[in-house]
Amino acid sequence: MVLAMIATPAVAWAQGVTPAAPARDTTPPGAYFGVTEYQMARQKLELDMRKDGFTVYIIADMEGLAGAVRNATEMRPVARGGSPQHERFRQELTDEVNAVIAGARAGGATQFIVNEGHGGTLFRNVLPELLDPEAILIRGYPKPIVMSTGLNPMVDGIMIVGAHANAGSPGVIAHNFAFDSFTVNGKALNEAGIAAFIGGEMGVPFIFAAGDDALTSETIGMLGPIEVVTVKTAFSGSAAATLSPARVHRMLHDAAANAVRRTRRGELKPLVFEKPYRVRLCLRRQYARDEWVRTTIGRFEGMVPDGVEGCFAYTTSSAEAVGNMLNGVEWTVLKP
Numbered sequence: 001m002v003l004a005m006i007a008t009p010a011v012a013w014a015q016g017v018t019p020a021a022p023a024r025d026t027t028p029p030g031a032y033f034g035v036t037e038y039q040m041a042r043q044k045l046e047l048d049m050r051k052d053g054f055t056v057y058i059i060a061d062m063e064g065l066a067g068a069v070r071n072a073t074e075m076r077p078v079a080r081g082g083s084p085q086h087e088r089f090r091q092e093l094t095d096e097v098n099a100v101i102a103g104a105r106a107g108g109a110t111q112f113i114v115n116e117g118h119g120g121t122l123f124r125n126v127l128p129e130l131l132d133p134e135a136i137l138i139r140g141y142p143k144p145i146v147m148s149t150g151l152n153p154m155v156d157g158i159m160i161v162g163a164h165a166n167a168g169s170p171g172v173i174a175h176n177f178a179f180d181s182f183t184v185n186g187k188a189l190n191e192a193g194i195a196a197f198i199g200g201e202m203g204v205p206f207i208f209a210a211g212d213d214a215l216t217s218e219t220i221g222m223l224g225p226i227e228v229v230t231v232k233t234a235f236s237g238s239a240a241a242t243l244s245p246a247r248v249h250r251m252l253h254d255a256a257a258n259a260v261r262r263t264r265r266g267e268l269k270p271l272v273f274e275k276p277y278r279v280r281l282c283l284r285r286q287y288a289r290d291e292w293v294r295t296t297i298g299r300f301e302g303m304v305p306d307g308v309e310g311c312f313a314y315t316t317s318s319a320e321a322v323g324n325m326l327n328g329v330e331w332t333v334l335k336p
């Protein structure tokens with residue numbers, strides 16, 4: 001999802017001047033409309049949805065797109081310090097989402113919710129005018145439970161396209177929200193796994209994932225034999241042997257169709273954990289070292305320091321509440 005940027009004032013350092021700390025937005029999550037109102041978002045999306053048919057909910061990230069290997073240029077717009085190449089990968093993201101929608105439709109899906117999952121542009125990457133006209137697109141920031149916004153029991157299957165592997169995995173731009181580790185009842189979850197956890201509580205299975213080889217193998221390890229498409233083989237965090245976009249689009253189409261067919265046959269089940277959920281998370285090191293971030297997150301209701309600096313335990317019987325908590329973490333590190 002997010003690789004938040006901390007601007008490096010290289011010029012000031014080069015001149016031997018200590019830069020002044022930038023003014024920090026310290027608005028807490030609950031004080032800004034749209035950060036924590038996850039139940040409202042869910043109820044509103046339900047009103048926009050048809051109740052019949054088969055609905056897929058597609059999370060659209062970018063690190064796992066065909067050909068994408070470099071966050072700083074390919075996934076970040078000029079206005080946020082990136083490169084014009086970002087537009088090329090917005091097109092690729094849109095093409096891959098459309099291929100998944102077309103495949104899901106061929107497999108029997110009738111309704112398509114697309115939720116932007118890449119934070120480098122504050123969740124505005126899919127080209128709306130080129131998206132399949134039957135899709136509902138959730139874009140922009142803040143939005144409650146960033147990658148599972150509005151997820152509800154009317155959804156029949158969750159998919160992720162352009163996904164990256166977990167923090168610490170040997171994949172392209174591997175990370176996990178703002179965490180170095182995130183476990184529920186001792187089980188490590190990547191970003192797809194966290195969406196599967198939230199959907200699983202609602203009875204919604206996670207059925208499809210596309211990204212590099214590290215992402216697809218670890219996600220099968222977490223969720224079982226869901227449909228996957230390996231679009232590239234990672235050689236480092238910023239290099240891979242990649243298939244061509246045209247070939248990837250065909251593979252996405254066919255696998256998405258299979259995922260819907262297998263779900264309709266009852267083969268793909270929701271991910272269910274025993275309650276209460278015992279979450280343990282460690283902030284990414286750069287955030288754990290940041291005293292303001294660490295103490296702000298430590299004040300969230302239910303957060304208990306867990307030995308190591310920047311690590312917390314959180315126990316609840318609501319997966320949606322876990323999503324809301326991690327959204328509060330995102331808000332703390334990623335102000336617009």
Ligand SMILES: [Zn+2]
Nearest residue numbers: 001061062118
């Ligand atoms: Zn991303």
